[in-house]
Amino acid sequence: MPEPMPDLPEPAHHELDSMLSRKFGKEVANYFSGSPLNRVSFLRTDHPFLSLALKHPSTSFLLFNNLNPLIVSSTKLAFASFKDVEPIIGEDIYSKSEEDLIKEYNSSKYIPQLVFLGLDDRNQDGLVYKDYYKGAPYFALDITPKDPIKSAAETLISSLETKGVSFSKGRMHISLPPQEAAIYAESRHLLDWNARNPFCASCGHPTFSVNAGFKRICPPRDLASSMTNSSASPDRPPCATRTGISNLSFPRTDPTVIMAVVSADGQKILLGRQKRWPEYWYSTLAGFLEPAESVEEAVRREVWEESGIHLGRVVIHSTQPWPYPANLMIGAIGQAIPGGEEIHLGHDAELEDAKWFPTDEVREALQIGTSGLGETAGPQYKEGGLRLPPRTAIANQLMSAVVGGFLGAEPKI
Numbered sequence: 403m404p405e406p407m408p409d410l411p412e413p414a415h416h417e418l419d420s421m422l423s424r425k426f427g428k429e430v431a432n433y434f435s436g437s438p439l440n441r442v443s444f445l446r447t448d449h450p451f452l453s454l455a456l457k458h459p460s461t462s463f464l465l466f467n468n469l470n471p472l473i474v475s476s477t478k479l480a481f482a483s484f485k486d487v488e489p490i491i492g493e494d495i496y497s498k499s500e501e502d503l504i505k506e507y508n509s510s511k512y513i514p515q516l517v518f519l520g521l522d523d524r525n526q527d528g529l530v531y532k533d534y535y536k537g538a539p540y541f542a543l544d545i546t547p548k549d550p551i552k553s554a555a556e557t558l559i560s561s562l563e564t565k566g567v568s569f570s571k572g573r574m575h576i577s578l579p580p581q582e583a584a585i586y587a588e589s590r591h592l593l594d595w596n597a598r599n600p601f602c603a604s605c606g607h608p609t610f611s612v613n614a615g616f617k618r619i620c621p622p623r624d625l626a627s628s629m630t631n632s633s634a635s636p637d638r639p640p641c642a643t644r645t646g647i648s649n650l651s652f653p654r655t656d657p658t659v660i661m662a663v664v665s666a667d668g669q670k671i672l673l674g675r676q677k678r679w680p681e682y683w684y685s686t687l688a689g690f691l692e693p694a695e696s697v698e699e700a701v702r703r704e705v706w707e708e709s710g711i712h713l714g715r716v717v718i719h720s721t722q723p724w725p726y727p728a729n730l731m732i733g734a735i736g737q738a739i740p741g742g743e744e745i746h747l748g749h750d751a752e753l754e755d756a757k758w759f760p761t762d763e764v765r766e767a768l769q770i771g772t773s774g775l776g777e778t779a780g781p782q783y784k785e786g787g788l789r790l791p792p793r794t795a796i797a798n799q800l801m802s803a804v805v806g807g808f809l810g811a812e813p814k815i
Contacts, residue, residue: 410433439588442520469590514551525537617650666737698734705736734800
């Protein structure tokens with residue numbers, strides 16, 4: 403049996419009536435969005451604040467081992483306290499200013515990756531900073547055992563496991579409650595990006611994590627060279643990232659379009675399948691947005707390349723963060739033009755098959771034929787019927803919008 407799907411996030415201010423909601427319907431919030439945290443991004447360089455947040459009694463740390471989060475179960479994250487992670491972190495890295503840390507940079511000194519995620523202002527026992535910024539701080543911390551923290555990390559992992567928590571296995575975490583899923587998504591995205599960018603793309607030298615985990619820079623000095631050779635200068639060669647307009651390395655987000663394609667008469671939906679998917683499993687088409695391309699253009703291009711279908715009007719429906727590793731799924735609905743509905747799979751070999759499905763068949767499959775990849779469908783599903791992604795996938799939301807009246811068959815609200 404598939405695990406029960408969690409609720410989806412509540413859209414912001416969904417209870418309020420407005421001119422926009424009356425015209426376009428209420429906002430759609432997809433899984434991995436809807437974080438309860440105020441990111442207070444302008445405080446990421448405020449080290450007195452970060453130092454206070456690091457050690458506050460209300461602070462929670464989401465720990466990762468090889469990008470696997472610490473969990474109580476598949477439906478609940480587990481969090482650690484500062485006391486738990488103090489042996490890993492060592493000295494308070496925020497006790498010095500960012501400027502001083504850059505001056506003292508030593509690439510041979512391993513610093514566990516720490517990311518400040520934000521403040522949960524629902525917690526009345528959270529910290530209060532400058533009488534205005536309030537809430538319980540959240541951090542993500544990579545405790546993957548490696549020198550010189552290997553022993554401390556292994557000790558912590560063993561201690562945590564005796565308490566009944568463990569690091570999850572596998573990539574997808576679509577059974578978490580929506581707000582925990584959003585915290586997990588932010589954490590995984592940032593830790594993965596930092597791990598993938600240890601060197602400067604311009605000069606090739608090691609980079610340094612700053613801005614509470616949200617930027618990486620190429621420092622002008624590296625004490626590692628002078629420590630191994632007393633006659634060597636700690637100064638690095640000039641780097642383009644330090645001249646003119648600063649070219650710091652920022653977290654990468656890859657925009658991806660994903661679209662429900664509707665027939666010209668509005669009675670059918672185009673779905674495709676990849677060879678590796680379970681039998682009878684279909685989904686909406688998707689692809690990466692390319693440079694100098696609008697979202698609408700990308701939708702039309704990807705649909706034509708993969709299926710041969712020509713689209714007319716394209717509208718954006720909603721978006722979904724997808725932290726595997728760094729996608730933003732831009733959900734759209736496009737309608738085929740009359741005479742442009744013939745399927746042709748010869749352009750791009752990505753799809754094994756593509757078909758037009760009547761909206762009634764899609765509606766039924768959304769009710770009884772959805773599940774996560776690798777899971778069985780629900781008890782009402784009959785073998786041979788259409789299978790679709792679960793509602794935690796934006797593809798499901800796009801199909802649901804079409805069969806639910808997004809094209810004007812029913813009121814939007």
